[in-house]
Amino acid sequence: MNLISVTSPHTTGPSRTQRVMAQVLLATLPGLAVLCGLFGWGSLINVVWACAAALACEAAVLRLRGKPVGFHLADGSALVTAVLLALAIPPTAPWWLTLVGVGFAIIFAKQLYGGLGMNPFNPAMAGYVLLLISFPVDMTRWLPPFEAPDLATSLQLFLGRDHGIDALTGATPLDSLRTWAGDAAALAAQPALHGTFAGLGWEWVNLAFLAGGLWLLWRRVITWHIPAALLGALALCALPFWLHDSARFASPLFHLFSGAAMFGAFFIATDPVSAATSRTGRLIYAALIGVLIWVIRSFGGYPDAMAFAVLLLNLAAPTIDYYTQPRSYGHSKPKRGIGG
Amino acid sequence: MSLLSRLLPRRRFDFHGGIHPPERKALSNGTPIRPGPMPAQLILPLTMHIGAPARPLVQVGDRVLKGEKIAEASGPVSVPVHAPSSGVISAIEPRPIQHPSGLDAPCIVLDTDGEDRWTALHPHPDFRAIPRPELLALIREAGIAGLGGAGFPTAIKLNLRDNQRIEQLILNAVECEPYITADDRLMRERAPALIRGIEILRYLVQPAETIVAIEDNKPEAIAAMRAAAEGTGIRIMTVPTKYPSGGEKQLIRLVTGKEVRSGGIPAEIGVVCQNIGTAYAVERAVVHGEPLIRRITTLTGEAFTQPGNVETLIGTPVQALLEAGGVTQPHRGRLIMGGPMMGFSIDHPMSPVVKTSNCIIAAPLTELPEPAPEQSCIRCGACADVCPAELLPQQLYWYSKAGEFDRARHYNLLDCIECGACSYVCPSNIPLVQYYRYAKAELRKQAAEHQKADRARERFEARTARIEKEKAEKEARRQARLAANRVKQAPDAAAPPAQADLKKAVNDASAAYKTAVKAAKEAEASGADNAVALRAEAERLKAHADALKANLRDAKAAGPAAPAHDDGLPALKKAVADASAAYKAAVKAMKDVEAGGDGDIDALRADTERLKAEADRLKAALRDAKAAAPAVVAAPVQEDPVAALKKAVADASSAYKAAVKAAKEAEASGDGDLDALRAEAERLKPTGSKPNCVTPRRRPRPHHHQPHRQPPRLRPPAMTRSKNATSA
Ligand code: SF4
């Protein structure tokens, strides 16, 4: 006899971390495709470069920490971080920008906290915020949609030869809104604000990420709680102000389909490691992100707010967990705190 | 049940979470139950049930008949063991059995003679003619312990208090674990006998309604049971297929919408839950007089060429069943007793089938592969989504892994039913249940140690109390005698002995002062939080010693002229000295305990405090006595109030001790009345009789629900972080 002796259960479900990660990566493809369609090859180049950089950083740190490199690389989490960060960076970004962001995300925001599962902050957003604060100009140089530069130009930009880049860049819908808010006539004159149903071009980006997100929902990789609460809170905040003063405040629809709204709701805020734990906790967590996004977009100094909002709520997640433990079977009320 | 609720359509209830693993029941449910093999040797563990092991009634070499009792119940929570076939007892010794510990357990080994000759049986076809207590005894004597779950003695579950009203008797025929089909086949083939068994249970429990719960993936069994239950009032209820709907607590919720209190039993909420296989065993035992010597066991898994259900003799080695099921090759892979979700690995193929063995799975690695290596928890929450006990499994995991068992308990670890749903869904292949078992075992160990310490403390207290009582009695007698003498020869009483007594008291007091100073110094040095109290105590003792010295001086000055001055005092003084000594001993004990860092410090401190109060009181009495000294003849009268006082103090302190004990027990069992009990204990705590006396303050217990200022991020400590992940 050659028996294996393990304790129950003796069987496990099909869910695997690698598979979860792979599905997340797959779900970003529509968004990536639309980004490339609108803004050229920059995003794809970013993604590929970021993946390579992330794997290298992760492997290096794992080796330093004396961990089995192949085993941990195989979980795919580094790739997810890299792809999400690369999608958030403008397609005009030079190579070093991506490298700095990814390096920080993997080495500082993830591995130094103990690796996968231990990081209190979403690594991709930590990297993004670092870049946004350190290189605000490079990080806000978006191209006007539907005027995608050719591959050669994109490569030039990637290599950091930015001659004439400023001639290429254009304001995003959120930029335009922030600049001209309150001036109805000027707002009406901004082409970026008048797409088919929301901001020009960005509506399609958001739609694509929404499609990917819905697929993740359908595959049960994520649950509805975070996206629904985030988008719901964002729309709910926007609605009364827009009704009150539409020359100053954007419509809920515009908010939902601008900037990183869908991307953030389905791909960033749903990162389980840095989110709250219980279902109630996640609803609260995501709703607060939604509120913060609206507040920062409407009153803050940055055109978009996903990264800040997510990081702030990452910080609050333990407190949310503290107050939202479920009531266990056979107990009359939920417990509070962490005991001990 | 009211008429209204009968008329209204039944509400369907559900429990949180649950999973849908592949059922794989078709492997074994297609063929009728067949008789099991007759092995050459039957191995009968003395503990096939929860509770005390049975006590062997036979000796090696004895010849026994089938159905003969070979081991008797050894306590209220215990059941006997019977010979499953005729033969000779060949050994009574530890043998390998299926047990998570992997240890051998005492077994009676029976070499069968192949004749399978029955002992005389006593059937009771008309069970209603038997009074209930006798029927319960009959069930217990038949060796019946829950056939579906952990093997709790059935008679105990059926033995209700007189005033206990049972609303629902639930027969658990859910069989929610994948692979297992024993109950399914049993219901399909023997429904009438099952209904008879259920009628017996009904007669015993007298429920308002009787419900047989069957998962809806067994249509044939449902049909058979419906037909057999026709006209009996027994309701056959289908429940949706979902694991673990057959867990007792989950099933009760599913059927009644009620929840069993954490740490409670179903009878509290008017529910009795029995496995359907148990109902069958009860029917065999009562109607046919046949003890529990065989059961239906599913043989399944792809390694079996002839899977199916066998009615196997209890004690049959698994190896014999493997052969009976056509596993001829040496089996490689998994060998499991029970289902794939909650069953146990069988390490030794000669382990026997016991009363709770409902399934043997022999699965090659292609079917149930080796567990994948453990990865990091990504906090995905999938485990919490499926947990039927509504726990947060990932938090339990962090804390169990980090060794923070109290925190795990705060997160209701003890409510985990080890169903394995969380491990099943965990994408990172974390063997969560394994961590919980480990943590639970650690908590049990802690509780046991705690109990041991409690017992030691109780012994110490009892001894102290006894010594004190003896002393007090002796003292009372002595005083009575002395007083009597004194009344007789008052004029002759000489001063010197009195002065000697006083001198001794002074010496004692100074010594006590010195000890106290020393103790206070030590406490201060070690930063103990009672240092201040000890210092104050020392000061007080010094004052006392000074007072005594002054007394001595006075006495000397008064000289022989005041012989009456010391009447009755020596005895009291001695009592004072004794009390101080007891106090000192207690302080020392307290110190020792404190040094050892043990948890019983509070009790000891209370004890010490009480002793000190006693000493103070005696001292006060002494002073009073001194003040009253001129009234010589009054001395004997004074004794009475002292004795009464003493008794009152003793009573109060024993009440206090009882309260403390109750609080401790409540604490250990996690009962909700803890605060009330503590308050009661506080109320009963004897207080110093002198308002100005300094008593060592009770150190406040660490408060369990104190919110931490730090954000409670749920990270294991650095230690576990660094050796994270692989289980290679
Ligand atoms: S223990 Fe497993 S299922 Fe639970 S949160 Fe962690 S990775 Fe997810």
Ligand code: SF4
């Ligand atoms: S094993 Fe325990 S923690 Fe895991 S799902 Fe079952 S009850 Fe919940």
